Amino acid sequence: xxxxxxxxxKLGDFTLSGISMEIREGEYYVLLGRSGSGKTQLLELIxxxxxxxxxxxxxxxxxxxxxxxQSRNIGLVFQDYAIFPxxxxxxxxAYSLHCRKNDKSTIKNEVTSIAKELNIGHLLTRxxxxxxxGELQRVALARTLITSPRLLLLDEPLASIDASLKDDIKKTFxxxxxxxxxxxxxTHDYSEAVSLATRIxxxxxxxxxxxxxxxxxxxxxxxxxxxxxxGIRNFFRVRFSKEGLLWKALSDTKLALNLPEGNxxxxxxxxxxxxxxxxxxxxxxxxxxxxxxxxxxxxSPCEQGMELLVEAAExxxxxxxxxxxxxxxxxxxxxxxxxxxxxxxIVLNGGSV
Amino acid sequence: xxxxxxxxxxxxxxxxLVLLFILAPLAGMFLHTGxxxxxxxxxxxxxxxxxxxxIWVAFAATFFFAIGAIPLAWLLARKEFxxxxxxxxxxxxxxxxxxxxxxxxxxxxxSRDGLLGKAANSVGLTLINNPxxxxxxxxxxxxxxxxxxxxxxxxxxxxxxxxxxxxxGASRTRVFFTISLPLAWRSIMTGFVMMFARGMSEFxxxxxxAYHPMVAPVLIYERFSSFGLKYAxxxxxxxxxxxLAVFILLRLISVRKKETHIxxxxxx
Numbered sequence: 001x002x003x004x005x006x007x008x009x010k011l012g013d014f015t016l017s018g019i020s021m022e023i024r025e026g027e028y029y030v031l032l033g034r035s036g037s038g039k040t041q042l043l044e045l046i047x048x049x050x051x052x053x054x055x056x057x058x059x060x061x062x063x064x065x066x067x068x069x070q071s072r073n074i075g076l077v078f079q080d081y082a083i084f085p086x087x088x089x090x091x092x093x094a095y096s097l098h099c100r101k102n103d104k105s106t107i108k109n110e111v112t113s114i115a116k117e118l119n120i121g122h123l124l125t126r127x128x129x130x131x132x133x134g135e136l137q138r139v140a141l142a143r144t145l146i147t148s149p150r151l152l153l154l155d156e157p158l159a160s161i162d163a164s165l166k167d168d169i170k171k172t173f174x175x176x177x178x179x180x181x182x183x184x185x186x187t188h189d190y191s192e193a194v195s196l197a198t199r200i201x202x203x204x205x206x207x208x209x210x211x212x213x214x215x216x217x218x219x220x221x222x223x224x225x226x227x228x229x230x231g232i233r234n235f236f237r238v239r240f241s242k243e244g245l246l247w248k249a250l251s252d253t254k255l256a257l258n259l260p261e262g263n264x265x266x267x268x269x270x271x272x273x274x275x276x277x278x279x280x281x282x283x284x285x286x287x288x289x290x291x292x293x294x295x296x297x298x299x300s301p302c303e304q305g306m307e308l309l310v311e312a313a314e315x316x317x318x319x320x321x322x323x324x325x326x327x328x329x330x331x332x333x334x335x336x337x338x339x340x341x342x343x344x345x346i347v348l349n350g351g352s353v
Numbered sequence: 354x355x356x357x358x359x360x361x362x363x364x365x366x367x368x369x370l371v372l373l374f375i376l377a378p379l380a381g382m383f384l385h386t387g388x389x390x391x392x393x394x395x396x397x398x399x400x401x402x403x404x405x406x407x408i409w410v411a412f413a414a415t416f417f418f419a420i421g422a423i424p425l426a427w428l429l430a431r432k433e434f435x436x437x438x439x440x441x442x443x444x445x446x447x448x449x450x451x452x453x454x455x456x457x458x459x460x461x462x463x464s465r466d467g468l469l470g471k472a473a474n475s476v477g478l479t480l481i482n483n484p485x486x487x488x489x490x491x492x493x494x495x496x497x498x499x500x501x502x503x504x505x506x507x508x509x510x511x512x513x514x515x516x517x518x519x520x521x522g523a524s525r526t527r528v529f530f531t532i533s534l535p536l537a538w539r540s541i542m543t544g545f546v547m548m549f550a551r552g553m554s555e556f557x558x559x560x561x562x563a564y565h566p567m568v569a570p571v572l573i574y575e576r577f578s579s580f581g582l583k584y585a586x587x588x589x590x591x592x593x594x595x596x597l598a599v600f601i602l603l604r605l606i607s608v609r610k611k612e613t614h615i616x617x618x619x620x621x
Contacts, residue, residue, distance in 0.1 A: 049516045069519045082517035086535040095531075096521040147521060 001025045001182060002046070002151055007055035009045060016041055016206040019055070023151075023184060028177045030197035031186045032229060038206040039186040040079065043153045046184070047076040059150065075149030079156040081140040083128045089115075089139050090124040096147045114142045118172065134165040141172070152176065154185040158192055170196060190229045194218065202226050223348050227271045233317040234272040240264035240347075249345065255313035258289045258342045269348040274319040276344040279308060280337045281328055289342030296334045310338055379593070386590045394587035403572040404595055406484065410568065411552035414488035415545055418496050423541060426503030427533060431512070444501070447494050452557030459490045460562050482563045490562040491552035499541075499548040506540025507533060542607030550600055 002023040009016045016038045023029050033039045044050050046057060048069035057065045064072055084092050090111055097107045115121045118138045128136065137157065144152065154173070158166050173196060177183050185196060193200050193214060200217045202210045202225070210222035221227035224235055238249035238257070247259040249270050257270060284291060294312025301307070305322035308330075309315060316338060320328070330336060394400050429441065447455055463470045463480040469489075473480050480486035510533055518528040534541070556570035564571060569592040577585035 047520055049520070069516070070522045070524065072520075074520070076517070076520050078513055078517060080513065082511070082513045084514060084518070084532055084536075086532070095518065095523070098531075099522045099524070099527060143521065 001060055002184075003056075003058040004042075004046070005056040005058070007042070007045060007052045007057065009041060009050065009052045011041055011050075014038065014041070014206065016045075016052075019203075019206075019208055021201055021208055021211065023182060024199075025182060026177070026180055027182055028173075028196055028198045029182075029184045029201065030193040030199075031184060031201050031203055032188070032190060032193045033186075033203035034188055037203045039203050040155055042203070043076065043155050043184065043186055046151075047074050047153055048072050049076075073147070073150045074153060075144035075147055075151070076153045077137075077140045077144050077155065077157060079159060081136045083136055083139055083143075085128055087128075088124065089120065089126050089128060089131070092128065092139055093124075093142045093146055095143060110146060111142075114146050118142050118145075132162075133160045134162060134169070137161060137169060145176070150182075152181055152183045154183060156187055157185065158187070158189070190218070190231070202229065220346065221271070221348065224269055224271075227346075227348065232271045232273055234274060234277075236270045236272075236314055237267070238270050239267045249347075251314055253313050255292075257345050259345050259347070260289075260342045262347075264347060271346045271348060272316070272340060272344050273346075274307070274317045275304065277316060277318045277338050277340045279310070279318055279320055279324075279328060279330075280339070281330060281334070283337050284339055288339040290345070291337060291339040293335065293337055296330055296332050296336055299330075299332055308336075310336060312338055382586055382590060382593075386587050390587045391590060394591050397588075399567075400569075400572065400588050400591065403567045403569045404592055406487075406566055407553050407568040407570070407592075408595070408599060410484050410488050411491055411549050413484075414492040414552050415495070415499065415549040417488075418492045418548075419499060419541075419545060422496055422499045423503050423534075426500050426541075426544075427507045427529065427537075429500070429504045430507035430510075444497050446497075448497050450494075452494055452555065453561060455494050456490055456558035456561030459486075459493050459558060463489060463562065480562075482565050484563075484566065486562045487559050487566075487568060490558040491555050492548075494555055494558050495548040495551035498551055499544040502544025502547060503537060503541045506537030506544075509540070510536040539607060542603070546600065546603045546607065549603065550596070553596055553599075 004019055004021050007016060007019040014036070019042060031039050031042065041050070045052050048064070048067065051066055055065070056063055059072070059074070084095065087095070093111045093115060094107050097110060102110075111124070112121065115124055118141060120135060120138045120142060123131065123135060123139070128139065131139065157173070158169060161169060170192075173183065173185070177198075185192070187193060197214055200210075200212065200214055201208050202217060202222075204225050210217055210226050217226060218230040221230055221232070227235070236249070236251045236255065236257070238251050240259070241248055241250060247262065247264055249257040249259055249264075251257075259270075278288070283293070292312035294310040294316070296308055297311050297315070298309035299306055302319055304319050306320050306325040308318045308320060310318055318338065328336075429437070429444075450458075460481070461467050463473070463486050465471065465474055465479075470480060473485070478485065480489065514532055514536070515528050518532045519525070523531065554570060555568075556574060559568055560571050560574070567575065569588070573585050573589045573592065576588055
């Protein structure tokens with residue numbers, strides 16, 4: 001339904017270059033990237049706030065690259081909400097209806113109904129200076145949704161919302177999407193992407209570097225940058241070599257990893273998820289594809305339990321569930337055995353960022 | 354820093370001296386003017402007419418020039434264009450010119466040989482010694498105040514708000530009147546009051562364009578040069594009182610808008 005073809009735009013020192021992507025009807029597309037990666041600029045190009053230097057934007061097979069912002073029918077909720085401070089909540093939500101010269105009773109009915117739907121019915125007569133972030137967010141959302149946009153663009157919609165309200169807002173977004181509204185959501189937080197997206201695009205330095213379902217993107221990250229996003233901290237720069245039928249990866253510190261079958265380039269990056277590694281106090285009887293002896297260098301609490309830093313030729317970050325950690329009875333400087341199957345070694349394409 | 358530090362004392366003394374320098378001559382003038390003299394001046398038809406003329410002409414000049422100055426201020430706040438700095442310099446020019454020189458320039462423009470003078474003549478108007486000419490002279494020297502204040506006001510309005518309004522389907526004109534203008538309103542009003550006050554107090558440029566009809570500053574000067582200080586003082590005092598009253602009134606009107614907002618908020 002929305003198609004970007006080779007979009008480029010220079011903004012000061014920053015350049016969006018050669019961006020092509022397609023958003024399908026009814027999708028919840030999350031564009032994931034660090035601040036400064038160009039994701040907000042891309043949204044602004046789609047919404048028509050800026051014009052691209054080259055490339056084309058198609059909406060429902062119509063070329064809207066230079067179409068007037070007012071007639072695109074694309075709703076944009078700004079990161080800072082861009083609420084009009086000189087108008088009441090009612091005035092803000094009704095703004096687009098006034099532009100369309102609707103009569104007073106229609107405006108009143110529509111505003112009241114959408115405000116009720118978003119739980120801000122009680123705020124309608126208020127001015128906006130002392131509303132909370134969550135309330136402003138809902139006002140901004142109501143103000144945009146009342147235009148019945150063909151496509152909804154959300155710029156970091158959860159960035160300045162209290163953690164306790166995030167789930168509520170996410171639910172609202174999911175419901176809107178379920179009702180058929182196509183959404184493009186821009187964020188730097190991969191957990192938002194995982195919990196909301198039907199498809200994810202990762203943008204870095206003005207380029208989309210990977211696109212796919214959350215499973216695809218986080219299961220098989222295309223490069224180190226995407227992998228970092230997925231919370232992966234074990235990266236090893238390696239040279240690949242074949243010994244008999246088996247492929248091995250050798251790091252500079254002589255760590256030798258056994259790899260699953262496949263074809264490998266000469267050198268590249270291997271990643272191993274922190275939760276794919278098993279720690280044992282004694283040498284395991286049945287060894288997995290990879291098994292090394294190491295020393296615990298550091299222990300710190302993490303979301304899933306404890307995170308161990310183990311030195312075994314290379315430094316490995318390992319997440320251990322709390323129960324398992326208690327059973328291990330280890331302290332810093334303890335000797336441990338770490339093991340993981342060869343399938344846990346994920347080779348990144350090209351091996352570089 | 355302690356309350357009684359020498360630094361604080363020096364600050365206090367220097368600030369008081371500056372304030373005294375402003376207030377003392379004014380206070381002296383007020384104290385030297387007796388109630389009966391003032392009453393006599395109030396009853397003087399010529400004085401009343403000149404004060405009224407000054408106020409309405411300054412107001413009209415500000416009002417009509419605001420129609421062009423405010424959009425120009427928006428343009429300067431929002432758009433980048435070649436030679437923008439030159440344009441900004443031109444706008445500030447009247448402030449640095451000697452006002453009599455400004456008067457000569459305006460006179461050349463509106464005299465029978467001048468561009469505007471010819472145009473006015475063709476419809477049977479003479480701008481010299483006419484309120485129209487006075488308004489032009491006032492506007493010439495005071496319009497930078499309005500343009501600059503309004504430009505600051507528009508610059509302070511986040512551009513995202515205008516873009517948000519556009520994306521909600523509003524036309525450019527609608528965005529200007531419903532978002533940009535209301536949000537810059539306080540600065541514009543400040544500029545309006547300053548332009549008005551500056552226009553009202555203008556002597557140099559106005560006296561060259563129109564000695565008659567006499568605006569208050571010209572009348573005060575005329576009384577001083579013909580009859581002396583004692584005779585000019587009551588007129589000056591009266592003019593100051595009325596100018597101050599108008600000034601405070603306009604200030605109140607521009608501030609009230611914000612207060613209504615806060616009041617409404619408190620009620621909600």
